[in-house]
Amino acid sequence: MGDIAFEHAPIGLAMLENRVIRGCNRQFAQIFGGAPDDYQNVPLAHFYPSRQDYETIGARGLAEMRKTGRYSDERVMRRANGALFWCRVRGQSLTPDAPFMRGIWSFADLSEERPVVELTQREREVAILTCRGLTSKEIGLELSLSYRTIEVYRARLLEKFRARKLAELVAKLSGMPL
Structure with missing residues (x-):
């Protein structure tokens, strides 16, 4: 039943290991564009507007996860076609001593509620x-x-x-x- 719930969840879900996607569900693939198999072993860095965003948000997330094992925010992310959109991201570490080693993350597309404005x-x-x-x-x-x-x-x-x-x-x- 766990696999069915993961695969058909109404929100994008991804299993990450050291910020690399090891598996994702259909909704995740729909949000970012493509099929779940397209995202196997893809670094999460591909979905950020810039390398600096990836590093800055990652550092902030790691600091919070070291305290609580969880992290959430709303940020601009990049789809497979390069389009930017607002996304609500929540993560739960499965390895508290090394928060990014393994975790489950959810992704919700906020683009209908919040259009992207070009920002530095x-x-x-x-x-x-x-x-x-x-x-x-x-x-x-x-x-x-x-x-x-x-x-x-x-x-x-x-x-x-x-x-x-x-x-x-x-x-x-x-x-x-x-």
Whole structure:
């Protein structure tokens, strides 16, 4: 019954070993494009907008998983055809002493609720941390930038998302109705 539940789950699921896909279900393949066999032994790095995103999000995820064994966020990812989309990602380590050694991860396509706006790497980082409720000073500390620089990035985000204030920006970034 476990294999049936995995294969037919209404959410994309993937078994990862050291951030390499060892198996995925039909919904995962549908989200990213193709068939489940297309993803056997494919590094997860292929699904990030940039190598820097892969490394930054991976470091953040590893730190959290070392504490709790779990990680979740919403991020921009890349489909097999190169198209970018917003995705909710959740992971559970099966090897707590080495969180990335083996785990089960879920992927939910948020593209209908949240269109992708072209952002720079740094704008994506600021957007993600803003949605987590961090202040400009906290984001600055996390990214080793001044809070004034973070305010400049937030101003760009407000303009790109046509938001008048921070709460409206967060609502638009998180797909919440206004």
